Amino acid sequence: MNDLQQMIDYLHAGSLEEAMKIYNELKRIGTDEEKYEAAEALFSLGFQEKSIELYEDLIELYPEETELTVLKAEAHAELDQIEEAMELLETITDSSEFYARAMLLSADLYHMQGLHEVSEQKLLKAYEADKSEEVIQFALAEFYIQQGRFLEAIRFYKMLSEQEIAGVIISKRLGECYSAGGSFEEALSYYEEALEHERDAETLFQYGFTAYQAGHNLTAAEVFEELIELDPDYHSAYKLLAHSYEHEEELSKALEAAEKGVKHDPFNKELFLTAGKLSLKTANEEKAESFLRQAIAIDPDYLEAALILNKVLLKQEKPDECLDIIQTVRESGEDDPQFLWDAAKAYELREDFSLASEEYKKAYVVYNDHSDFLEDYGNFLLEEGRHKDALDIYVKLSEKDPTNEEWQMNIEHLRQE
Template identity: 25%
Template sequence: MSYSEQLLDAIENHDFSQSKILLKQALDNDTPEVLASLAENLTNYGFTDLSKEVYRALIAKFPRENLFKVYLGEILLNDGQEDDGLSLLYNVSKDSDAYVESLLVQADYYQSNGFFEAARDKLLEALELAPEEDAIKFGLAELYFAAGRYESALDIYQDLIKRQKNFGEVNLIQRLFQTEAKIGNYEEAANIINEHSSDILDIDSKYQAGLVMLSVGDDDKAIEYLDDVINQSPDYVNAYPLLAQAYEHKHDNDQVLRSAQAGLAYNELDETLYSMGAMAAANLKEFDTAEDLLKKGLDIAPDNTNLRLQLSNLYLHEGKFAESIKLYDADNEEELEPQAHWNLAVAYQNLDNSEQAKSEFLLAYPEFQSNPEFLKQMTYFFNTQPNSQDIVKQLLDKYLKLVPDDEDMIDLYNRII
């Protein structure tokens, strides 16, 4: 057994006491081929300090073997020794067999650090030297995709997929339909999914497929993919809001509620699921469930105005007017949204607090002056207030322009003029 093999065995057995000794013996006795393999394995195991020693020894013995310089340069870059790493890579000559490999390592470094143009230039230079090399094309496509240049990425993915469906761990089918979706070609993305459904196997691809199908209105297919995601991994929390949305489109309130409750079991911080679940529960007339969901949501996110409005609406529906008002007790009136003022107006009106109701109606009026339902409510309220004939007439004028055939309001108008 070579010293290199002994060193790797010791590392695999978590015995690091002889590492330095075995490494020196390997460098002194093992063949260059064995040492090259040792360096690669040490890098894969994460022992880069040891692999750097091996590569330096190999470079000293074979100064013209530039591939060792590329491998060492890559390790140095990953370890934060950027100047030394780049210096090694830049010194690989263009006529070297390792030059293209050097360009790829440089491109990866520049991309990782956000230098898109520099990375692209390195990849384009590499592609010019090795135009048939799919690894370079794939790297360029991934770079374009990450930088949001989806049209450029699409052309390359379409070419790559003619020869393979996966590149390394990347599912090219997923990349292709995802890129089409990023461009806005949702129908084309859906067609790709339907044509290659048997190739969409990994969980992330299924999630993305569900999202695309939801975007094109194919709720049944979206549900199919999202169910697969959840069955495969119940804690895939991003799938639950989409699944609830698909069932919402089908007006299946029972399944919306089930999806929301299931998702909240894994992620109690999802404010969207509290809202969707409560809405579905209210539609099912399960008002206690709706109230419980909204209260829990507000405990998690007390500043969520949507949840608070939903709970306020629910309280008004149930005749819990004081509870609806209490939701806004601590808020500055100037910070309240117009719908909150409308809800407060209705609550105060039902509690016979006319002065507060009048104030809230007037605060809500600028936003809802073209809303027939609001104008009708406000008209009926002010018609019960003393000295309000002029404002009632103005409200009726606005309302009847919007709903000219409302006989009750026409009759009221005729009685006050």
């Protein structure tokens, strides 16, 4: 066994002291080839400081060998010694056969610092130096997809001949690009190709989501069902599965999906809201109320859930509970003009007509052009015996829809008084 292999074995075994003894000997009397191989081995094992020492020795002997400078820069970069790495890379000219590699590393360093324009320039210089190198094409494609420049990303992904590079499935990336750009049909074919390569949860979700966006609801549902079977804790799939079935009017399946979802993700307010809405669509107000209350319990200022729940409670003639919901949401710091209308109807149901009148007045400021509100308000005023005010409201309604016979009859009746 040679000294280099012995050093590597010691390092793998954690015998650092013995390894460093051999390292020191190699550094002192080793051949240039041994030092080069030792530097590479030390770099790969995480001993970049030691690899830098060896590269410095070799650069002193072979200053024209720009590969050594690039390798030393890579070691500094691994140690987060960015300035040292960049200084070395700036010395590499475009006449060097390692210029493209230097520009690649330089691009990565600038990207890490958030200097994306400079990073792009370095990548393009690398590409100009070696247009056939797939590592560079892939780096450009990855850069552009991260920047949201999907057409440019597509251009470089399509140059690649390999289906997988650095653990990335290229057809999946193309699917992402086309989907992000709104070309859902084209994206689907790439996702199908990616799934032939690996049927993993993330790709299934992206494929299902793209099918959903393209309006292929049954395909989306099939994919989300497969995904949930593969990974029941992939919570994002349940809501989309429910909506996929809902769009196909498969309401019982949609509700079943939402109910499964809340069991696996009991703190997802949106899933509870979806389950609540679907319960209403299937005429199960009791279930709807339960789901909507749980959504509000998770997030007391969840306006959408509160507004829908209030409609249910008012329909069920539960005014006190409706007013409790309004108070809960308002105490959390949220509010909505609809609460004025809801409160007015709740007080009216509770026969607290004075408070109902106050809320109707406040709501009128907002809903003075809303036919449903005006009808509620007009009926309330009529019941309260405030005929002049009621007449004004019915006249306003009649102007919006002169064909409504009930409003016309109320106007005639009130004018005759």
